[in-house]
Structures are given as structure tokens and as C-alpha cells.
Amino acid sequence: MNRSVRGAGGTRNEAGVNLPALRSHNAALVLDLLRTAGEAGISRLELAERTGLTPQAVSKITARLRAEGLAREAGHRASTGGKPRTVLQLVPTAAYAVGVHLDRDELTAVLxxxxxxxxxxxxxxxxxxxxxxxVFTAVEREVDAVREDAAVRGTGAVREAGAVRETGAVREAGAVRGTGAVREAGAVREVGAVREAGAVREVGAVPEAAAVRDEVGAGLNASAPSPAPAVLGVGVAMPGPLDHLAGTPGRVTGHPTWEGVPLRDELTRRLGLPVALDKDTNAAALGLALHPGAPASDSFAYLHLGTGLGSGLVLGGALHRGARTGAGEFGHQTVLLDGPPCGCGGRGCLEVLCLAAVARGDVPEAARVxxxxxxxxxxLLDIDRVVLGGRVVAADPEAFVGGVGAALAGAGLGTPVSAATSPYAVAEGAAQLILAPIFGK
Known part of the structure; x- marks a missing residue:
């Protein structure tokens, strides 16, 4: 498996990426505008106007970005008088990032x-x-495997439309269990050790109806896998509390032995890649803030209800962590004095009350809490909107959006409520822990 290292000359990946242009603050401004412009692209003149840089500076930066493979020319816009403007685009496939979500009972990795x-x-x-x-061994295995998955698909041409392979019961890297339950699935293949061209989908002990299919594009040529994609780093998101600067977890509710473990540094050593660590809720909020179309000065709370309850806060367009990554411990606000004990050591916390309602199957009560x-x-914060996420919300998003919206309205608040659309919001946000600094975020 190809590994990456970071040095004074920029980011170098043994698969062939060398991106010294990423060191420049002005280049980050230009790259971010290319990112937000999407396929429509943006001209050099527009870049100069929006960054405040001189046209000459923009020309130098964009020439360097093109030389590094990060930007490309994509035709011309119709002239409104004068020379037609050349449109520039970001090259999304120039490099990749891995995001890992460490939940209490599940690991999700995305590229x-x-x-x-x-x-x-x-x-x-x-x-x-x-x-x-x-846990470290599992992260190593899944990071390698998700890169191999992408290599087999061909990262430059195939985009997964929300597809995922469920590994079902945990299996050894490169081994397939329950061969009697394995079904042929045309272009779908089992990766870990790359399978033959008629690859397979493993359903194992997971019922087929519950297993998520791994559908790939019609143009996939499984017999000619692409090289493993060049990865800039790995973002890891997990339940808090934690210290994102030191890269160490705190006393994770239910798992206090993680306190002080040098997670970031150990994974950096094992993976040979830069690693960033943050809370799951912060990662998801960061991903939502960087989503195309998100207002630059947006203020919102992402409320995550899964194996626990927490929030990520974006204030004025910027992720708010607090000095010690302590902001957003939403689930541990006391709402019932002398209420039931919580795993954090307190009593009557929002989390314990909400999860108790979920355990009873009382979704309306969970939404009300x-x-x-x-x-x-x-x-407290006068935020613009509330976004709900997490597996419990994903199981019944309409009930939670409606219930939370009704509670806000009952309190005289007209704040809009929505649900995160991606089931992998935390893992995707974790990848943004690596990408966001490249775009000056």
C-alpha cells in the first residue's frame, strides 16, 4: 500500500503526488474559490476580484496549481466585449483524503x-x-481497504452514488467468511485482497435485505484496476471529550480507558500518513459548513443522536471547538435535577433521558427531549438553523425533524430544522479535517 509523508517541501505521496503549491495562503484562497465554483469554473479575472489579489499574482498562482495538477483550464466563456475569459476548474482527482468515524460499536471509513x-x-x-x-489494527485495515476499493473502481472515472459494502461480521483482512453465503454480483467485488474479475458481494450472516449493495458504474473494468489513489492524510472522528490539538481522547463516556491515549501520533506512525483527530460532532459540522452552497457566515448546530448525544457548532461560518475542544457537549446539560444517572457521572443529562426514550421505542418523546x-x-447562541444527524435520527428523520421543530415552535422559536442527508456525515467530515486547511478553512 502506498504511503504519504509530509515534509518541508509540501505533501508528497509515494503514489506520485507532490503538492508544494498547498503551502501558500493565497493559493488556498484561489483553491477554495475553484472548489466552490464546481464544474461551472471561474475565470482568472473573477479570482482576482474575489481575492483582492492582482491579476499577475493570480496568473502565477493558477499556473503553479496547473503545474501541480490541482487546476485545469476548461474552455472559455462567451465574450461580453473583449477577449473571452478562460475558465479554470479544480481537479478533484488530484488527491484524496480518508475519513474515519470511530463509533462505540462501528467503524466507518470513506475516501x-x-x-x-x-x-x-x-x-x-x-x-x-x-x-x-x-482499534488501531482495525483502522489500519479499513484505511488500506477503502483505498484498494477505490483503486479497483478507478477513482478518476467512477463516483459511488451513496453505495457501500457492509462487511457484516468482522473478518480478517483479505479473507472472506461464509463462502457458502457469498453471491455473485456481476461487477461487484470483494476487496481486501483484490478479487478476480467476477468479484463478489459478501452477505455473510447479514440478511440480504439489510446488507447495503456495492453498486459500481457500468463502465468499470475490474480486470484493470487503477493505482491506489494518492492520499493526503486521514481524519479521525470519535466521541468526546478529547483534545484535538494534542490528538488524544479524554474520558469517553462508557470507555474511560481511552483517556490520554496518543491516538493521533500512533496512527500517524502506523499509517505513514498525516492524521488529524476531532470529535465526531465537530467533524460532521465541519463537513456541513463546507458543503457547496452553505452560506459563508452560516451559524448552526449539528445535533448527533446515535450511541450518544452531542453537538457540533458552526458560528459565523467557522467551526467552534473551544480552547480545549470542549464546546458542544450538548448531551451533558442537566435538564432534570436529581434525574437518572448518566455515564458521564452526572444526573438528569439530556443524553440519558433521550437515549432512554429511544430504548423504549418512544420516538416522539425522544424528539421532544x-x-x-x-x-x-x-x-443561548441565536443560531440560524438546527441540523439533526446520527443513526437514530436516520431511522426516522421525519419524526425527529417534526418533533424538534414542534418543540422549538412551542418555545416561540422559528428556527428551521432539517436532517443531514448523508448517512456518512461524520466520516465525510473527518476527511475534511485533512482537506479544509488546504482551502484555508
């Missing part, structure tokens, strides 16, 4: 290109309490 488009995704069961060594906490947050 995204520089435009943030998901290219490959894997999910596998995980016991966060199994110990650091077991969540909405009560959301109303407190809106009053």
Missing part, C-alpha cells in the same frame, strides 16, 4: 476527493472498548 465527493466507503463492526491495539435541548441552544 473523498478534493471536492469532497465520496469515492469509496466501508463499514465494519467495532468495539471501542476492545482496547487501543484492536431533543427539541427541549435544542431550544436551550438556540436561545
Amino acid at each position: 473523498v476527493d478534493m471536492a469532497g465527493v465520496r469515492v469509496a466507503v466501508r463499514r465494519t463492526p467495532l468495539d471501542l472498548g476492545a482496547g487501543a491495539e484492536a 431533543l427539541g427541549t435541548g435544542a431550544a436551550n441552544l438556540v436561545r
